[in-house]
Amino acid sequence: MTHCTMEDLLDLRAGEGSVAARRHVTACAACGADLEALHQRAAQLRALPPRRPSRDRWPAVRETLAAERRLGRRRLAWRLAGLAAAAGLFGIVVLRGVGPGASEAYGDEIALAKQESAAIEERLGAYDVSGGVMSGREAALAVELEDRIAVIDGALAQTAREAELLDLWQRRVDLMEQLFEVRVSRTAYVAF
Amino acid sequence: MTLSLAVPDILVARAKAGDEEALEALYRAFETPVYNLARRMLRHSEDAEDVLQETFLEVVRSIGRYRGDGSLWGWIRQIAASKALMRIRREQVRTTEELLEDTTGRAAPPVGLALDLERAFESLSETSRAVVWLYDVEGYTHEEIAELMGKTVSFSKSQLARAHARLRRQLGGADGGTT
Numbered sequence: 001m002t003h004c005t006m007e008d009l010l011d012l013r014a015g016e017g018s019v020a021a022r023r024h025v026t027a028c029a030a031c032g033a034d035l036e037a038l039h040q041r042a043a044q045l046r047a048l049p050p051r052r053p054s055r056d057r058w059p060a061v062r063e064t065l066a067a068e069r070r071l072g073r074r075r076l077a078w079r080l081a082g083l084a085a086a087a088g089l090f091g092i093v094v095l096r097g098v099g100p101g102a103s104e105a106y107g108d109e110i111a112l113a114k115q116e117s118a119a120i121e122e123r124l125g126a127y128d129v130s131g132g133v134m135s136g137r138e139a140a141l142a143v144e145l146e147d148r149i150a151v152i153d154g155a156l157a158q159t160a161r162e163a164e165l166l167d168l169w170q171r172r173v174d175l176m177e178q179l180f181e182v183r184v185s186r187t188a189y190v191a192f
Numbered sequence: 193m194t195l196s197l198a199v200p201d202i203l204v205a206r207a208k209a210g211d212e213e214a215l216e217a218l219y220r221a222f223e224t225p226v227y228n229l230a231r232r233m234l235r236h237s238e239d240a241e242d243v244l245q246e247t248f249l250e251v252v253r254s255i256g257r258y259r260g261d262g263s264l265w266g267w268i269r270q271i272a273a274s275k276a277l278m279r280i281r282r283e284q285v286r287t288t289e290e291l292l293e294d295t296t297g298r299a300a301p302p303v304g305l306a307l308d309l310e311r312a313f314e315s316l317s318e319t320s321r322a323v324v325w326l327y328d329v330e331g332y333t334h335e336e337i338a339e340l341m342g343k344t345v346s347f348s349k350s351q352l353a354r355a356h357a358r359l360r361r362q363l364g365g366a367d368g369g370t371t
Contacts (some may be wrong), residue, residue: 006353006356006357007349010352010356023325037360041363044331045313045325045328050225051223051231051232051237052228053223053227054225054237054241057244058223059221060245061219061245061248061252065253066204162218165322
């Protein structure tokens with residue numbers, strides 16, 4: 001048999017390997033030394049001193065989790081507010097019929113969505129510390145979300161119909177929340 | 193690498209209940225082994241730190257699903273290895289790793305210049321490093337590595353053989369080739 005290949009030697013090291021390879025390695029000093037070196041190398045790799053991180057990443061983990069919890073509470077509050085508004089609108093419609101009351105309910109909901117949108121924007125401003133340290137995928141996602149928000153802003157400027165305004169503001173809030181998630185998780189990674 | 197990786201059950205129970213001090217204690221207990229695993233697999237320390245962070249975010253979010261069937265380190269290590277491999281895959285989309293390795297020349301030192309093991313290992317491609325580390329140090333099987341990497345068993349075996357052949361060439365001495 002010719003000398004053992006690295007595949008043969010690795011099989012032998014794993015306790016496998018062909019009979020011919022096993023026979024060869026006991027007879028051939030060079031291949032025997034190679035097999036021994038393989039054993040040694042694995043042992044030396046296991047004995048390498050552990051690498052340690054240069055920075056403490058726990059504060060970033062904690063901050064990201066706290067941001068997620070805040071966002072979760074916000075979303076819950078928004079959903080509850082939405083349900084409450086829907087229930088209120090239903091009550092108005094039932095009690096008064098569709099008329100001036102419906103417009104009033106739209107106004108309340110639009111105001112709520114505007115408030116929510118402004119709050120997220122404010123929080124985004126507070127988190128935007130890195131000025132662009134994002135992965136390509138995250139950056140692309142952020143740009144896409146910002147584009148979609150800009151389209152909605154354009155549409156908001158061109159309509160006065162309350163039902164449409166409400167829909168646009170609610171979609172804006174949803175996109176802002178997504179943008180916040182992309183930005184916050186990334187800035188938390190780079191902020192510490 | 194010899195580190196104590198056993199943690200008290202009560203600490204795990206408190207972490208599962210969302211106790212922030214317990215979660216931080218888990219982070220402190222596993223910070224070095226997770227970072228070391230990621231750093232051995234990845235070329236850049238910043239990437240390894242990102243993997244450390246991503247791993248613990250995942251640990252905190254998912255610890256409720258940890259049933260205690262295997263060791264906690266085994267569970268955390270699986271998450272960390274998976275995150276590191278995801279990063280390697282993402283990086284491979286951007287660059288052709290093997291081409292980089294062959295063209296930079298850092299993996300092929302002049303004949304007769306023996307590198308130490310640490311430097312020789314560092315010069316391997318990230319995929320090769322990951323396979324060598326997972327197989328030779330962490331004790332994963334080729335089947336487990338193949339599953340983690342989304343590749344075949346023969347891919348894992350051939351990566352290991354190529355990596356060791358390269359290490360042998362670089363380390364010289366008793367590793368002088370016979371094939």
